[in-house]
Amino acid sequence: MRAVAYIRVSTDDQVDGYSLEKQEEECLRYIKQNGYQYIETFMDDGYSAKDMKRPALQRMLSEIPNRSFDMIVVWHTDRLTRDIIDGLTMVKTLFNKYGIKFASVTEDIDTSSYDGMMMFTMRLMMAQRERERIGERVSMALTRKASTGKRVNLGAIYGYDVTGGRLVVNPQEADVVRDIYQHYVYKGWGYGKIAAHLNESGVPAKKTQWNASTIKGILKNITYTGMNEWTPKNGTPIVTQGDHEAIIDAELFTLAQTQLKRRGSLEMSRSSYHYPFSSIIKCGACGASYTASYTRKPVDKYGYCNYRCSNKKAGLCHEPDIAEIKFAKLFFEFFSRVTIEPEPYTPAISEDVVKQAEKERKRIEREIVKLDNRKSNLLDMLGDKIITREDYKKKVEEINQSLTKLQNDLNVLQPKEVAVTRSPDEVVDMIRKLEDNWMAMPNEDRKFIIQMLFKRIVIQKTENEWVIKEVEPA
Structure with missing residues (x-):
């Protein structure tokens, strides 16, 4: 044989x-x-x-x-x-x-x-x-590792070099990461436009050329704030403070995530940054967004730009266009006379509160490690036939329930910066003072402020007069 x-x-x-x-x-x-x-x-x-x-x-x-x-x-x-x-x-x-x-x-x-x-x-x-x-x-070991703030995936990340299992900032790449966030958040550029700009400028990518998906991945990666994130299979993401240096601050990252979400749900315009109110203005007649268009004359700071209901071209709406200069006047007049009821003011988070939260976070992480160890011990006891399968299943279910609660508590207690929170009066005052600086501001700054402050501004022309019917803040 x-x-x-x-x-x-x-x-x-x-x-x-x-x-x-x-x-x-x-x-x-x-x-x-x-x-x-x-x-x-x-x-x-x-x-x-x-x-x-x-x-x-x-x-x-x-x-x-x-x-x-x-x-x-x-x-x-x-x-x-x-x-x-x-x-x-x-x-x-x-x-x-x-x-x-x-x-x-x-x-x-x-x-x-x-x-x-x-x-x-x-x-x-x-x-x-x-x-x-x-x-x-292996999963439990990785979860324990992630819960203690250590990196689970040691692959290369643009902006960092891996040295001795730790991330070390690469100065040249870090500057590119900052530029990506700046262009996306403050200039309103999309993924494709940023990628094309980097390719045209000869900026080397990690692998081949820059593309939209790479830019999106960088914008969504919390690692750049100095944090670590790992998601176990079918589990809740674990976010902890890392031992590497941050490339961008938490505030800029949060702004990027807000824009990612709002652009994905079409609350913010993806068009050129020349048009501050594009997609923010909504039609009071049909509910569609107003998008920017312009005459053959060159677009100046805002004088020649018009906004048009997106349903008009298909003949589904007959509301007229509105010039940006006319809308800006309508907009600022509205806020000069509107009365906003201030909500209860929440003061800035004190350092003592932050320290107490950090202390509680560490306690929860220790409890998670203990419970993971108990699960591992129960598995060994089952293999050695010290406990029955029924007892094992019951005890593991109890531990999993405790782990879920602890992980939810941990997500709430992630480290927060000591924030300087503006009062409602300050916010209202900022909007009303915006008119004083409007003409001197670059288009990208106008768009950033407007689209970060508002989700929608509903307008309609009644009796030959434009009116703002509703304003929804972001």
Whole structure:
């Protein structure tokens, strides 16, 4: 009988006594002792058995229809697979079909008999459960690591170099990151425009060229504020203070996230920054947004710009256009006479409050680590049959409920800067004083202020007179 050996290790297996050399030695001894003819060894070095995407395994399986061997010998069943479905599929659709025998050096398995097939299935179930236990332990270890403020993913991040497992600011790249945030937040540029600008300027990207998705990823990455974030599988994101230097401040990052959300829901204009009120003005007749257009004359600071209902072109609305100079006058007159009821003023957060919150955050993180350790211990107790599966399930459910509550409390208690909060009177005064500086302000500053302050301003022309019907702040 012609026999081949299949051997496999993943990274973890190599340090646990299952080396490739040891497996091959045991398989060859088994083949020789049973008087079989050795043909070849198929070796997968550094591949997990969670699936069948392994080059040597696929090459061996492809040889089966050619009948170039009669038996497959492995050191242990889990070398072939740790998935019960994959294992049964190989045996029933290939091994049995072509009369290929399967043998395990360390287990008494003969898949040609009913008892042997039952034993093979049980071994596969055990191997799959062991793989799942390893995955659970790895996940818990990563969660503990993330909860203590350490980085879980040590991959390269634009703006930083990785030195000794820590992020160190790359000065040249950090300047580019700051420019990306500045252009997006204060100039209103979109992802594509920023990417095109960087490519045209010859700024080297991390890999190939800059593209819109790369810019979006940078704008959403909280790492640039000095924080770490990691999301466990099907879990809640864990955000902690990192040990690396921030490239941008938390306030700028928050502004970027606000704009990302509002642009995604079309609350803010994506058009050129020459038009401060684009998409903010809403039609009182049909509810659509007013977008900017202009005459053949060059656009100055605002004199020649018009706003038009977006439903007008399709004939769905007949409201007239309004010049920006006329709307600006209407806008400032509205705020000069409107009465705004001030809400209760919330003073700035004191340093004592922040320190107390940080103390509570550390306490919660310690509790999370303790509960994760308890889950790991319970898993070991289940494996050693110290507790029943029912007790294990009940206790883990209780721990998971506690972990969920602690994680929710932790999300609320993330470190906050000591904020200087403006009172409602100050906000109203700022809007009313905006008119004094309006003509001297660059277009990008106008748009930034207007679109950060307002979600919508509803207008309608009644009896040949424009009126502002509703104002909704951002």
